[in-house]
Amino acid sequence: MYRFAKRFDGVGGSEIRKIFGLLAVPDMISFAGGNPSPELFPEETLAEISEEIIAENGKSxxxxxxxxxxxxxxxxxxxxxxxxxxxxxxxxxxxxxxxxxxxxxxxxxxxxxxxxxxxxxxxxxxxxxxxxxxxxxxxxxxxxxxxxxxxxxxxxxxxxxxxxxxxxxxxxxxxxxxxxxxxxxxxxxxxxxxxxxxxxxxxxxxxxxxxxxxxxxxxxxxxxxxxxxxxxxxxxxxxxxxxxxxxxxxxxxxxxxxxxxxxxxxxxxxxxxxxxxRGYYDGHVKMLCAEYKKQRDAMCGAIDKYFPQDAVRTDPEGGLFVWVTLPEKVNAREVFDACVAQKVAFVVGPPFFAEGGHENTLRMNFSMPTIPDIEKGVERMGQIIREFV
Ligand SMILES: Cc1ncc(COP(=O)(O)O)c(C=O)c1O
Structure with missing residues (x-):
């Protein structure tokens, strides 16, 4: 009906956005998103600052x-x-x-x-x-x-x-x-x-x-x-x-x-x-690093404990993600379907490769889930991956 510009041909929107719906399922443990933790937002400080800015500099x-x-x-x-x-x-x-x-x-x-x-x-x-x-x-x-x-x-x-x-x-x-x-x-x-x-x-x-x-x-x-x-x-x-x-x-x-x-x-x-x-930033980032470090350590530790030995993970020194390469013959999309059925989600790897392929890869986020959920979710994923191996 619409004569859309040709540049949209073959560009279908991010697969991550498509799975957001799935993540709203109650009790789903999600390693899929990429958001920073909302629990760590400096809400009170920002509320105070914004009120002052509008009261004092509203006109500009x-x-x-x-x-x-x-x-x-x-x-x-x-x-x-x-x-x-x-x-x-x-x-x-x-x-x-x-x-x-x-x-x-x-x-x-x-x-x-x-x-x-x-x-x-x-x-x-x-x-x-x-x-x-x-x-x-x-x-x-x-x-x-x-x-x-x-x-x-x-x-x-x-x-x-x-x-x-x-x-x-x-x-x-x-x-x-x-x-x-x-x-x-x-x-x-x-x-x-x-x-x-x-x-x-x-x-x-x-x-x-x-x-x-x-x-x-x-x-x-x-x-x-x-x-x-x-x-x-x-x-x-x-x-x-x-x-x-x-x-x-x-x-x-x-x-x-x-x-x-x-x-x-x-x-x-x-x-x-x-x-x-006002000097809040450095302390805030320090606090974020201390919290995310615990979550990263929990996720890497749980992967080492529960995933099969021939699943290889990266060793991130920061950021929000761990990347896992499963044994060659395991398809991450099939693992994903089985995991979602058991209420644990991640993101499959292939969409991140502009040239396609890499069906045995996946991304896991550690900033959003709690540490108990990381332990529980990775254990569940590990069991499912072992069945595929
Ligand atoms: C590598 C990378 N660049 C840019 C962005 C976008 O960030 P912003 O919120 O600053 O637009 C993201 C967000 O996930 C990202 O991972």
């Missing part, structure tokens, strides 16, 4: 604002990112880092352009790239991040516009790119004139190991666009993230943002700004 906060963001907030973010911002860089506040993925795609991709993504990668980004008419080619992941030899081969083969990477506690695999590889990825892309979209929303949620430099910190040539977000550290509902990139790229984002939403909500920008300025 409730008015339209500048497209790049609230000036004082931009300054604060630039100050906090001093170590990675270059002289030619600029910063734009975004309505979540998803908006940065969308803007970068629409700034750079023309129909049929090849882009490179990690395999597996974030579903939301893959869908955005498809809707922007990109031809997505993939590069394998290793335990310490993207396969850099394959990256160079694929760059030579396809001359891609950019590489999309989630270097820290990747969604979905939980893998972190080593420091050495960050440098190598930057050098390789710089050598061949390939841009890098560095999507790093989980970097601050580290529970073990040492913090690593952002790829953006190596960027002497203006090839890296870095996306950051307060979705996982404060609240995703506030929709506040930002991009740091060469000012010419930010100028294009500015144009796109005028058409997309004029600007990110003044109120939520001011709320995040005050949360930072």
């Amino acid at each position: 906060v409730l008015q339209y604002g500048g497209t790049l963001g609230v000036p004082a907030f931009i300054e604060l973010l630039k100050y906090r990112n001093e170590d990675i911002m270059k002289e030619t860089d600029d910063l734009v506040v975004l309505s979540g880092s998803s908006q940065g993925i969308d803007f970068f795609a629409h700034t750079m991709i023309e129909k049929g352009d090849v882009i490179l993504a990690e395999s597996p990668s974030f579903l939301g980004a893959l869908q955005t790239f498809r809707l922007a008419d990109a031809d997505i080619k993939t590069v394998s992941m290793q335990p310490d991040g993207i396969d850099t030899a394959e990256l160079e081969e694929k760059i030579k083969q396809y001359n891609p516009k950019f590489l999309y990477t989630i270097p820290t506690f990747q969604n979905p695999s939980g893998i972190t790119m080593s420091g050495q590889k960050r440098q190598k990825v930057y050098d390789t892309c710089e050598k061949y004139g390939v841009l890098i979209l560095e999507d790093d929303p989980y970097a601050e949620l580290r529970y073990s190991g040492q913090p690593l430099e952002s790829i953006k910190s190596y960027d002497q040539s203006g090839i890296v666009c870095k996306l950051a977000s307060f979705s996982k550290t404060i609240s995703p509902g506030l929709r506040v993230g930002y991009a740091i990139a060469h000012k010419d790229i930010i100028a294009k984002f500015n144009l796109l943002k005028q058409g997309a939403d004029v600007h990110t909500s003044n109120l939520t920008q001011a709320m995040v700004m005050e949360f930072l300025k």
